[in-house]
Amino acid sequence: xxxxxxxxxxxxxxxxxxxxxxxxxxxxxxxxxxxxxxxxxxxxxxxxxxxxxxxxxxxxxxxxxxxxxxxxxxxxxxxxxxxxxxxxxxxxxxxxxxxxxxxxxxxxxxxxxxxxxxxxxxxxxxxxxxxxxxxxxxxxxxxxxxxxxxxxxxxxxxxxxxxxxxxxxxxxxxxxxxxxxxxxxxxxxxxxxxxxxxxxxxxxxxxxxxxxxxxxxxxxxxxxxxxxxxxxxxxxxxxxxxxxxxxxxxxxxxxxxxxxxxxxxxxxxxxxxxxxxxxxxxxxxxxxxxxxxxxxxxxxxxxxxxxxxxxxxxxxxxxxxxxxxxxxxxxxxxxxxxxxxxxxxxxxxxxxxxxxxxxxxxxxxxxxxxxxxxxxxxxxxxxxxxxxxxxxxxxxxxxxxxxxxxxxxxxxx
Numbered sequence: 001x002x003x004x005x006x007x008x009x010x011x012x013x014x015x016x017x018x019x020x021x022x023x024x025x026x027x028x029x030x031x032x033x034x035x036x037x038x039x040x041x042x043x044x045x046x047x048x049x050x051x052x053x054x055x056x057x058x059x060x061x062x063x064x065x066x067x068x069x070x071x072x073x074x075x076x077x078x079x080x081x082x083x084x085x086x087x088x089x090x091x092x093x094x095x096x097x098x099x100x101x102x103x104x105x106x107x108x109x110x111x112x113x114x115x116x117x118x119x120x121x122x123x124x125x126x127x128x129x130x131x132x133x134x135x136x137x138x139x140x141x142x143x144x145x146x147x148x149x150x151x152x153x154x155x156x157x158x159x160x161x162x163x164x165x166x167x168x169x170x171x172x173x174x175x176x177x178x179x180x181x182x183x184x185x186x187x188x189x190x191x192x193x194x195x196x197x198x199x200x201x202x203x204x205x206x207x208x209x210x211x212x213x214x215x216x217x218x219x220x221x222x223x224x225x226x227x228x229x230x231x232x233x234x235x236x237x238x239x240x241x242x243x244x245x246x247x248x249x250x251x252x253x254x255x256x257x258x259x260x261x262x263x264x265x266x267x268x269x270x271x272x273x274x275x276x277x278x279x280x281x282x283x284x285x286x287x288x289x290x291x292x293x294x295x296x297x298x299x300x301x302x303x304x305x306x307x308x309x310x311x312x313x314x315x316x317x318x319x320x321x322x323x324x325x326x327x328x329x330x331x332x333x334x335x336x337x338x339x340x341x342x343x344x345x346x347x348x349x350x351x352x353x354x355x356x357x358x359x360x361x362x363x364x365x366x367x368x369x370x371x372x373x374x375x376x377x378x379x380x381x382x383x384x385x386x387x388x389x390x391x392x393x394x395x396x397x398x399x400x401x402x403x404x405x406x407x408x409x410x411x412x413x
Contacts, residue, residue: 007054019278043136067091182206190249
């Protein structure tokens with residue numbers, strides 16, 4: 001059994017390239033099933049967020065698909081030519097892949113160091129894979145243990161940061177540039193998880209915030225406290241009065257297009273922030289006079305400051321501990337069938353050696369059968385005690401050598 005992953009993220013590709021390979025929940029479910037149908041693949045989980053898209057698979061030993069096979073399948077699913085984008089992807093397997101997932105889930109690879117939104121996203125990816133029946137035991141345990149590491153870090157490690165999310169980072173960046181949110185008219189397009197976070201953060205920063213609501217949902221959704229609502233179809237009526245507009249939807253269509261702006265007149269400078277992948281806002285709007293456009297990649301945190309190094313080391317220690325626990329489970333999972341085979345063959349050997357003695361022993365046939373079953377059961381326990389006792393007393397490499405030696409006697413019998 002091996003673990004493979006391929007991925008693309010904000011460090012390797014722009015928003016527009018990442019958008020080509022992003023998945024909605026429905027599309028991710030269909031894609032996971034398509035990947036699982038590949039020969040040799042036991043399970044698949046897809047993680048698709050604004051910053052990254054990753055495909056994870058567990059495969060049978062000797063699988064020859066590799067990263068290139070996964071990449072080819074991805075391109076077929078997305079119906080894109082793979083050639084121009086191959087260099088934007090990273091391929092990992094084995095311990096490198098496992099380590100990446102643990103560090104990622106713990107927020108140690110995020111644009112904002114230590115942010116915990118990725119923790120929820122990894123949990124959601126596993127849940128989606130369960131619902132699609134595309135995961136397997138190995139990926140189930142891998143993702144659950146990675147989430148456990150992330151939860152421990154969230155509760156045990158304090159990261160010295162003032163910006164827990166991208167929208168916080170955006171507000172701070174704008175403030176450095178002389179734009180304060182307090183007292184400004186703000187509109188947030190989208191009322192999903194990202195939209196609600198943006199609206200709440202802007203409201204807490206003192207903004208006058210209005211959230212767009214789809215008309216058919218307007219009577220059954222909640223918006224952050226302190227915010228107003230407006231029907232999505234009337235967003236362009238409100239927009240000329242706004243100083244700042246954030247768009248954060250999961251829609252495959254643009255929410256703000258150039259043609260819509262040709263029908264209105266802007267009376268003040270306007271800041272647009274696009275927090276969606278694929279994009280919500282047509283990029284050419286950034287060329288208009290009086291409009292400043294930012295996207296997901298505009299708010300990158302600089303390298304970790306010195307005061308964060310100790311926090312990173314603490315988090316890394318937790319990650320290492322949880323990874324070791326996963327490896328112990330994985331190695332135990334792989335070796336148990338080998339031990340069971342040794343046990344079966346050893347007991348069978350004992351049966352052959354005592355069979356003639358039992359046959360000559362004067363007793364009822366039923367008693368003889370029960371005695372033989374008792375001896376077999378006891379012999380199995382003795383073999384288990386012997387082998388697992390060795391595991392407890394020897395280091396891993398020496399124990400595996402012992403198992404390999406026993407396999408030469410019984411395992412291949």
